[in-house]
Amino acid sequence: MSASRKWMFGVLAMCGLNVSGAVQAYPENSVEAGAKPVPSCGPHQLDGVSAADNIAAHRQFELPTLSYAGNAVPSHWNVPFTLLVDASGRVACQVMDSEFGQPRALNNTRRELLRAMSGWRYRPFGVDGKPSAVVISERVAEQQVPSKHQTLPDVPxxxxxxxxxxxxxxxxxxxxxxxxxxxxxxxxxxxxxxxxxxxxxxxxxxxxxxxxxxxxxxxxxxxxxxxxxxxxxxxxxxxxxxxxxxxxxxxxxxxxxxxxxxxxxxxxxxxxxxxxxxxxxTSLSMAAVEQLQREGFDFDSQQAADTLARAVANERGSDEAAMLRMIDLGTPLKGGNAARPPPGVPVLTESTLLNDALVHHRAALIGPLVARGLLNTHGVLDRNKLDKAFQDAIRGGRLAAVRKIWNTGDGKVQPSLWFVDESDEGASATRKRVPVALLLSRSYRDAHWDGQAIAEWLAAKGCDLKARAADGDTLLHRAVDAGDIGFVRYLLLHGLDASTPGAYGLPALGSAQNEDIALLLLRAGSSWHMDDGGAGFGRYAKEQHWARVLAYLEQHKDEAR
Incomplete structure (x- = not known):
């Protein structure tokens, strides 16, 4: 079960215990004279809109670090906060969060932090284009300063x-x-x-x-x-x-x-x-390739093939020019392994280099790898390789790559619009032939995902957007998992049922992490009672500070379950 489908029930706590002897984190006169501590939030003050923006970009101050000396240290380090920031960018109230169920004690240094917090200013957050109060999370680091100074030796x-x-x-x-x-x-x-x-x-x-x-x-x-x-x-x-x-x-x-x-x-x-x-x-670069050349590295070797395979599959890397340079220097395109198998385990003979390039959207590599015959077997286009490449292009989420692989056969051979999906949910495994559109899945922090555009393109080729995967998920589940509200709206307009149960019997709403998407699904008729009469979703919405969703649930609390 994906983490996004598990209801996470945090505990908010504010303690009034004192730890004496803490070193003040702020120099004298750094806190505005007469400043009062930011108050603790009341029961319903945090029922508001959670900020989806980059919080750091809105800060007009530098987050402090709290310092302690000697044995005067907190029982649990670092202080995470949930803050209500008003429409002007001031902190209206705060809750010092617990972490892993461990409450944070309020000591003298943290009290000083609450006073300083009254001077924190954020560039106003916008909701629907207007400045609005929002709920955000911040985390203030704490450190133990050395109790005794030791001079760094002065040597040549x-x-x-x-x-x-x-x-x-x-x-x-x-x-x-x-x-x-x-x-x-x-x-x-x-x-x-x-x-x-x-x-x-x-x-x-x-x-x-x-x-x-x-x-x-x-x-x-x-x-x-x-x-x-x-x-x-x-x-x-x-x-x-x-x-x-x-x-x-x-x-x-x-x-x-x-x-x-x-x-x-x-x-x-x-x-x-x-x-x-x-x-x-650690992530292949042109500088590293040039240094390898100076070392006399054998680019026509298993070691080189493995290096290239790791680079193509490394989500942290982005230097496609260095990857192409290795190809030009004669690095083998087949037999490379991103992770070498243990001793005694045979090395795979079929290259996955093109497939990894498609999944990790290495646009510059696709043409050269296809031109070098990675879709061929004995010089002839291999239908199985073509189908696998097409599926991986969809997984990669770039329409240009999907089109490129589709057009590889020059109209004579085209990839299949179907694949065999498998699910091991429940007591037995399920295999089912489903449309390739269900391969769409947005990778973490992929800001350039073309999910909706690919779905529309596949629909024009004959893909059924209403089909269900082997575990019951629909394309709507995929769009909600991706946090793509435009894609969600598109699918609802094309007749997908918001209440269709997917994996673990949950509708798409079960993985919503964005209030606008959750509200859109609710207004489209999605069930929210899940398997506990709606109590779990209600708690989740409250913990996410979804005021509009909570209002909707209150208005519809008497609906038949």
Missing amino acids: LDQVTISLSRSGCFGTCPSYEVSIHGNGKVDYEGVGDVDVQGKHSFSIPPADVAALVENARRADLWSMRTSYSALITDSPTYVLILKMGQQRHEIEDYVGRMVGMPVSVGDFEEEVDRVGRTFEW
């Missing part, structure tokens, strides 16, 4: 080495190590979930290293603890090592922000990545 630059390693995680966290030496030499080793693996060395200006050392001095890194480790699992570990001559200081960061690690440590880690140019290697 050629005796300096600064290293950063990042481990893998339960997911796809890039795992690598980079060491920056005072003479400008950089040693990079890619381990896992990076495009370029193995050991590679290159040079940067020594002046960049000198600036990095001065920033380490300003950040007071030599005074930091050797370990900041949170009691959670499955996250990556970062290790920062400063070698100054014969002296060495190591800082372990295991989700350190959750246990008061100073913000400057994380900022410095990012600076090491920037100065060491690690992103040129």
